[in-house]
Amino acid sequence: MPEERMLIVGGRRLEGVVHVSGAKNSAVAVIPAAILSQTPCVIENLPNIEDVNVSVETLRYLGATVEWNPLEGTMMVDASTITKTEVPLELSRKMRASSYYIGALLARFGEARVPLPGGCDIGRRPIDQHIKGMRALGAKIETSHGTVIAKSDGLLGSDVFMDMVTVGGTINVMLAATHARGVTTIYNAAKEPHIVDLANFLGSMGCRVKGAGTDTIRIRGAESLSARRPYAIIPDQIETGTLMIASAATHGDVTITGCIPTHMEALTAKLLEMGARVDEKDDAIRVRSLGEHRSVSFKTQVYPGFPTDLQQPMSALLCTCIGTSRVVENIFESRFRHLAEMERMGANVRVYEQTAVIEGVPQLHAAAVEASDLRAGAALVIAGLMAQGTTEIYNTHYIDRGYEHLEEKLNSLGAEISRIRG
Ligand code: EPZ
Secondary structure, three states: OOOEEEEEEOOOOOEEEEEOOEOHHHHHHHHHHHHHEOOOEEEEOOOOOHHHHHHHHHHHHHOOEEEEEOOOOEEEEEHHHOOOOEOOHHHHOOOHHHHHHHHHHHHHHOEEEEEOOOOOOOOOOOOHHHHHHHHHOOOEEEEEOOEEEEEOOOOEOOEEEOOOOOHHHHHHHHHHHOOOEOEEEEEOOOOOHHHHHHHHHHHHOOOEEEOEOEOEEEEEOOOOEOOOOOEEOOEOHHHHHHHHHHHHHOOOEEEEEOOOHHHHHHHHHHHHHHOOEEEEEOOEEEEEOOOOOEOOOEEEOOOOOEOHHHHHHHHHHHOOOEOEEEEEOOOOOOOOHHHHHHHOOOOEEEEEOOEEEEEOOOOOEOOEEEOOOHHHHHHHHHHHHHOEOEEEEEOOHHHHHHOOOHHHHHHHOOOOEEEEEO
16 A cells, blocks of 8 residues: 655644544553443543554454444443454554453453554563563463463452553553452552543442552452443543644644643643643643743653653654753653654754753754654654644554544644645
């Protein structure tokens, strides 16, 4: 198939109102969790993105009955028709969240065979903590030829101490713990908004989860769980942040509706520090930027610190901030690959191990650039919006994994973005 690429005519000021979609990293955790429900469950506010489509394919491969309406963002999952407990390599490799099917299948059926997951190439991304946590509940887990094989003849609630804060590890242990006899306590748990969202979804099917959003989560295992009402997932924190950054990058005036401002505090603080204006309402954020921006520095941290997923889009904005910005990537080993592409657009950056030093330049200029992962793609979109001329971005499929209709949203605000093949 001929290579598709995105064309962005730079210099357009973004202005207007845009509604944020449901959270990708919630969706890819809540959808496998539907396996735990004895009754069909309905999930709402799902984004129409590639990772959700892969989740649908995975559930259908297992035998679940899935009705997915991408236009409405609504999905019905009936797990009672599941006949398989193994995920095929061609699906597992497509995203990191495939690992969640280990915890969900183990909890419901006592077994799972899942090839090690794929996902953005931003570091080693092992799943040793996922496995450690499920073994603590009594599961027998081995990895053979790149496939995780998990079995249990009854999980038992236990204390699980995470060696480091891991979103995926916390989610997988939560899923397994839903059917472990007694209480499971996860210490050093991740606190991201999508952890709380998953806990609320589990609660909506009768599971008792306490402490989600703190570093200690307690889950009381149940014999069976049954969804009782439709569940709408939270808005996407990272898409909200990407749109906030796009407004500042184009000296625009954009209001993002349907978001949760408290999820955005780390980014909001940095945008204010650089001289942008940010006004918060109950479920909307307005970002305006009139003058020049001052350089700012930040370190990526687990929630509520500055999110690693916004490091790449933010680094594009920093390229034209006056002065020197320093970005430290503390979560993943190699999440700076987009910087080399931005250098082709005139950015002045130097990388020392986990630190990127960005010297502001007056203007970026358009170039042909390649996205290396999902958020690198978002960073190049931001750079293209800022650059003089028309930027071409290759590997746009990465962007489609995590952003629902990104160019339509940006074009509705005044951007000029199109796609061509060949
Ligand atoms: C989730 O990845 C997100 N993906 C990532 O978003 C996000 O960057 C990350 O959390 C941090 O917020 C999904 O939710 C699908 P981790 P995950 O486990 O779960 C190490 C995006 O752009 N680690 O919190 O893989 C790991 O290597 C994506 O939307 C272990 O060593 O992140 C990393 O260095 C990219 N052993 C660090 O911990 C383990 O068992 C944090 O990883 C697990 C993790």
